[in-house]
Amino acid sequence: MKNSMLIAMMFTTVVCAEMGAQTPPTTSVYPVSAMETITVVGTGKVKTTPDRVSFTAGVETTSPRVDDAVRDNNAKTAQVISALKTAGARPEEIRTSNFSIYPQYDYQEGRRPRILGYQVTNSVTVTREKIEDAGRILQAAVNAGVNQASGLTFSVSDPARGRDDGLRRAFVDARAKAQTLAEAAGRRVGRAVAIWEGSQMQPYPPPMPNRGMMMESKVSQDVPVEAGQEEMTFTINVTFNLM
Numbered sequence: 001m002k003n004s005m006l007i008a009m010m011f012t013t014v015v016c017a018e019m020g021a022q023t024p025p026t027t028s029v030y031p032v033s034a035m036e037t038i039t040v041v042g043t044g045k046v047k048t049t050p051d052r053v054s055f056t057a058g059v060e061t062t063s064p065r066v067d068d069a070v071r072d073n074n075a076k077t078a079q080v081i082s083a084l085k086t087a088g089a090r091p092e093e094i095r096t097s098n099f100s101i102y103p104q105y106d107y108q109e110g111r112r113p114r115i116l117g118y119q120v121t122n123s124v125t126v127t128r129e130k131i132e133d134a135g136r137i138l139q140a141a142v143n144a145g146v147n148q149a150s151g152l153t154f155s156v157s158d159p160a161r162g163r164d165d166g167l168r169r170a171f172v173d174a175r176a177k178a179q180t181l182a183e184a185a186g187r188r189v190g191r192a193v194a195i196w197e198g199s200q201m202q203p204y205p206p207p208m209p210n211r212g213m214m215m216e217s218k219v220s221q222d223v224p225v226e227a228g229q230e231e232m233t234f235t236i237n238v239t240f241n242l243m
Helices: 002-022 066-086 131-143 163-184
Strands: 037-048 052-063 094-106 114-128 148-155 189-203 230-242
Touching (some): 037 189, 052 094, 052 131, 066 114, 114 131, 114 148, 131 148, 163 230
Antiparallel strands (some): 094 114, 189 230
């Protein structure tokens, strides 16, 4: 009996040992070097000269009767659009961007508001890819009856312009940052193992005509405008190996 129990115990021990040898480990051990990377953000800035101008010009009219206010506004807006085309703006460069009618009230204490008249506004936005025409076209609109102007902006029509140079500068900046951090840790920077990119444009604020400017008489001199330069900022994230 004792011999049988002893044999059974020995058999069980051997089977368990063999099963244990075939069971994979429950945790995995990776080389530390495989996890040693550094990720930094690089920025590159490129200045370009804008080649597109855009501005909004509007006509505001008022009258005691809404139909009179609209009729007067329609006639003046038609004059403005005709003047814009005569000055060189093509039909596809002109679009209506706002049309509104607002009642004007007389407010007196203790009495219900009373409508005095109606204010009608019609605005068109002009976008043209000839910067040198901006002052002349804007002045033509003012001479034709525009009494509101806003949104004078300059931009680059092709966003890809300057992109390659900006991305190269961003990568150089990223590697320099990684090298500084690696040296502080007593390491060296290896090759880039991952790169992802995003960019944004940051134009300098251009000069703008005052909103609601009133012109009592026509002038021959063009509105002075300056396009300046536009700064494009390119941002990339780069992961480097550490050595």
